[in-house]
Amino acid sequence: MIRVILTDIEGTTSSISFVHDVLFPYAAEHLPGFVREYCDTPEVSGQLDSVAKDADVDRGDTEALIEILQTWIREDRKVTSLKALQGMVWEQGYQKGELQGHIYEDAAQYLQHWHDRGLRLYVYSSGSVKAQKLIFGFTTAGDFTPFFSGYFDTRIGGKKEPEAYRNILKELGVEAETVLFLSDVEAELEAAEATGMETAWLVRDGDLPETERFVARGFAEVDAALLQKR
């Protein structure tokens, strides 16, 4: 019986276009000034140490580090240090009212239903935990953070690695078959299934894939097919 729902964000609860056409350009525009201003603070400095190490760039060359970060944004690299810095930049955007998180209507409706029915809800995204709390805390439909029991980012492991899902199960202290993982990326579903988790593939637009896997257009279909029997 499913007791826990673990959900991806981009392409699952929220549109790919919001992440790629709003959040990433916002980070690309504001990250250089943010890094120059805060590079000596422990929070930012620690992330720049990681960028320098991962990219094999001189730690003292702030402009070179900014160039690397801009390349990683363009290439949609899921590097933990980039994700942490993006989260800090987006925090300023949400606080100034320049950003509002996108959430699909059906995701908003069913996250609330599932929470109210006693399911425990968790997020697993490549975006940092800070960024996850922001996108759900400042959506156009209100604050959804009260519905979530916890958040996981790439510090627990990469989303295409079964080890990450094993680590999440350990943290949650639950059996794999009680967890339903929702994502729009098949490789992430395969990694979760390798641990015994149930999965649903969210395909919100375009043709439906030919697959044995459970596929849904939205959360209503997930609810009807996988959660009504509980």
Ligand SMILES: CSCCC(=O)C(=O)COP(=O)(O)O
């Ligand atoms: C937390 S909102 C920003 C999402 C993000 O930065 C990203 O890379 C999308 O990753 P996901 O794992 O949600 O597909």
Ligand SMILES: [Mg+2]
């Ligand atoms: Mg996704």
